[in-house]
Amino acid sequence: MSATPAPPAPKPGLPLWLLLELTYRCPLHCVFCYNPTEFARTGAELATADWIRVLREARALGSVQLGLSGGEPLVREDLEILVAEAHSLGYYINLITSGVGMTEARIAALKVAGLDHIQLSFQDSTRVMNDFLSSTRTFELKEKVAALIRSHGYPMVLNVVLHRLNIDHVGEILDMAERMGAEYVELANTQYYGWAWLNRAQLMPSRAQLERAEEVTQRFRERVGNRMKIYFVVPDYFETRPKPCMNGLGSVFLALAPDGTAMPCHAARMLPGLTLPNVREQSVREIWYDSPAFNRFRGEAWMKEPCRSCPERSKDFGGCRCQAYLLTGDPDNADPVCDLSPHHHLVTEAVARAERAAAAADGTTAAPLVFRDHRVSIPVVVATESAARG
Amino acid sequence: MSELSDATRPAVRRGLKLQWEEAQNAYVLLYPEGQLVLNQSAAEILKRCDGVRTVAEIVADIEGTYSLSGISPDVTAFVRMALEQRWLEERA
Numbered sequence: 001m002s003a004t005p006a007p008p009a010p011k012p013g014l015p016l017w018l019l020l021e022l023t024y025r026c027p028l029h030c031v032f033c034y035n036p037t038e039f040a041r042t043g044a045e046l047a048t049a050d051w052i053r054v055l056r057e058a059r060a061l062g063s064v065q066l067g068l069s070g071g072e073p074l075v076r077e078d079l080e081i082l083v084a085e086a087h088s089l090g091y092y093i094n095l096i097t098s099g100v101g102m103t104e105a106r107i108a109a110l111k112v113a114g115l116d117h118i119q120l121s122f123q124d125s126t127r128v129m130n131d132f133l134s135s136t137r138t139f140e141l142k143e144k145v146a147a148l149i150r151s152h153g154y155p156m157v158l159n160v161v162l163h164r165l166n167i168d169h170v171g172e173i174l175d176m177a178e179r180m181g182a183e184y185v186e187l188a189n190t191q192y193y194g195w196a197w198l199n200r201a202q203l204m205p206s207r208a209q210l211e212r213a214e215e216v217t218q219r220f221r222e223r224v225g226n227r228m229k230i231y232f233v234v235p236d237y238f239e240t241r242p243k244p245c246m247n248g249l250g251s252v253f254l255a256l257a258p259d260g261t262a263m264p265c266h267a268a269r270m271l272p273g274l275t276l277p278n279v280r281e282q283s284v285r286e287i288w289y290d291s292p293a294f295n296r297f298r299g300e301a302w303m304k305e306p307c308r309s310c311p312e313r314s315k316d317f318g319g320c321r322c323q324a325y326l327l328t329g330d331p332d333n334a335d336p337v338c339d340l341s342p343h344h345h346l347v348t349e350a351v352a353r354a355e356r357a358a359a360a361a362d363g364t365t366a367a368p369l370v371f372r373d374h375r376v377s378i379p380v381v382v383a384t385e386s387a388a389r390g
Numbered sequence: 391m392s393e394l395s396d397a398t399r400p401a402v403r404r405g406l407k408l409q410w411e412e413a414q415n416a417y418v419l420l421y422p423e424g425q426l427v428l429n430q431s432a433a434e435i436l437k438r439c440d441g442v443r444t445v446a447e448i449v450a451d452i453e454g455t456y457s458l459s460g461i462s463p464d465v466t467a468f469v470r471m472a473l474e475q476r477w478l479e480e481r482a
Contacts, residue, residue, distance in 0.1 A: 014413055016425070062413030065425060092407045092420035117405045117422050155405040157422070229476065 012298060014062035015254040015288050018091075019266060020051065022079070023071040023258050027100045033195040035071065043259035048078040050279065052085050054256060057284035059089040063254070066091040071258065074101035080109045087114025094119060096159075099145035107148045118149050122160040122173070146180040157184040162213065163196075163203035164358060170213040174220045174230070182228055187217065189235035193267040193322055204350065206358035210238060237347050241312070242319020242335035249297035249321060254288060262287045264294050267322040271331050297321055297331075304332050306340045394445070394470050396462075400478040401441030408436050419477055426477070435468055441481035445469055 023045055024035055046054075055066075066086050073079055074097055086093050094117040095110070122142065149156050158177050162170065170187065177185045189210075192200045205213075217232050236243050246253045249264040256262055260279040263269060269276065277291040288294055296302065300313060307318040318324070319335020327336045328343045336343040402408050407420045408428075417433035419426040428436065434456075438448040448469075449462045472478040 016414075017423070062411070064411055064413075064418065065420060065423065067423065090409065092409075092425075094422045116407055116420075119422060153404060155403070157405070 012289060012294075013251050015058060015284070016063060016252045017065040017067070017254070018055075018058045018063040019067040019069060019253070019255040020054070020082075021069050021071065021255065021257050021266065022051070022073045022076045022082070025075045026070055026072040026098070027075075028072070028098055035194050042257065042261075045076075045258040046256075046260045046279070048081055050260065051078075051082050054260075054279050054284060055082070055086050055089055055091070058254065059091065061285060061288060064090070064092060066093045067096055068093065069096040072098055072100060074106065080106070080113045083110055083115050084113035087116075092116050096121065098122075099142060102145045102148060104148060107152050111152045111154075117157070118154050119157045119159055120145060120149065122158060142176075143180055146182070150181055155183045156181050157186075158182045159186045159188060161188050161190055162205070163190045164205040164209065164354065165203070167205045167209050167213045171216045171220070174217065178224065178228060184229050184231070186231045186233065187213075188231075188233040191235070192237070193270075193326070197326060200350065201353060201357065204235070204237065204354035206355045207238065207351070208355075209358060210234070236320075236323075236337045237351055239337055240339040242316050242323075242337040244316045245320035245323075245335070248317035250288075250294040251298070251317075254284070262291070262293075264297065265320075265322065268293075270322055271325055273331075302332055304330075304334070306338075306342075307334045310340065394466065394473065396444060396446035396449075396466075398445050398469070399441055399443065399481050400439040400445065400448075400469050400473065401481045402436060402439055403476055403479045406477060408433075431464075432468065435465055436472070436477070439469070439472075439478055 021035075024042065026033075068079070068082070073095060076082070079095075083093055083095075093115050095115055096119045099120050120142070146156055146158075158180065160173055160177075166173070167189075173187070174185065189205070190196050190203050192203075196203060214232060214234075217230055221230055246265050249268070253264065254262060255264075255266040255268075256279060257269065261269065261276045262279060262282075262284075263276055268274060274293045274296060276293050277287045279287065282291070297317075300308065303313060303318055307313050316335075316338075319337055321331045321335075323337065324333045324335050325331040327346045333343060334341040336346050338344060402419070405421070408417060409420070410416075411418050414427060417428040417437070419428060419436065434452055435448060438451055443451070445466060446462075449465050452465070453459055453461060469478060473480070
């Protein structure tokens, strides 16, 4: 332990970015969903009036970037009401949707209500993989929604989650995006939280797969030029420095779960010893500035070595607290993605296991994929060091 | 994208939003999951990019408002950069 006392935490910044997970209900069952695997046990969704109060309180604190997510936010019948309220308050409003449930009537109403932006995610799962690869049902749905998005004057923005089972088809995915008239495509490799954590062994690509996908993406970029902007998000397990997760917890980001639970990161529900406040019981101001949960990881006092004395600590804030917890069992540890972490081998071993699994290439996996489902409620299993090595 | 000229009519790109933020005491350009906090020069230019005014008209307006002259190269360079960054688009 270092004898040097950490400097006091500076005054918190503004909660500029508000993410409302309006519902965990979703017609899909994606194996890579980051929603908590225990979501079937969470409380009732907030009512319209509660969400409106939250929007007003957060805006008064300076929130301006609003994400509406889920689950599938289109299953909320009051979505247009919430968008209209948010627009009148001056938020920039981004709807994050699978497109399932989007109709001409709804998109027209959302446009009138003042929705600024739509991010269409590709609801890939192995159940629809064949559909997708043969460009049948899935493509028809996406094409229909993409046409609605374009015809209402929104830029066509597509998000596709990549994993071992689809990453080899990144060329077809980009071709599909081009046919849909996409202006922006985010190829986001799976982040291993929630359902994706349960399925990590089956979803992690090999390094060779990743490099091939990046090559294909680069060739595609050269062909289409400025018409389509493509972001390729490398999975952090393949990096040697951690991501500056949420710019540090409690610094700019405030997420609310469907039941009103306030979180400094949308995965933070898993963190041990964190009593998450709820907007049913406290104001957004009290939650942001005064709650122990939002102050817990502010500043640097919580850090352990090697982060505590690391010159890069103000750049990456020690990485992701949830990943530190999931992999090492202690949320105060350095994110093991960092090769300065004494636990970095947990990451490299997981990658090595993915290499072996991909090399086996006989379609067998150690365990079946677990599809996101309301009927199952699965407590998060934190890998202890020995278990992770097993 | 055609060559940028004085006759180009730039506009804040569809899907982005420019507004004054009291809490930040600044104009910000908002895009999904992020924002650019604008300095005064950038804000004065972007505020006038409405898809109606040409670059030449934007230059004249700023010069008139602030009693400046000779800012055309700076404004043009900024607009070119903002088009490349996809903050702005050209309107027909």
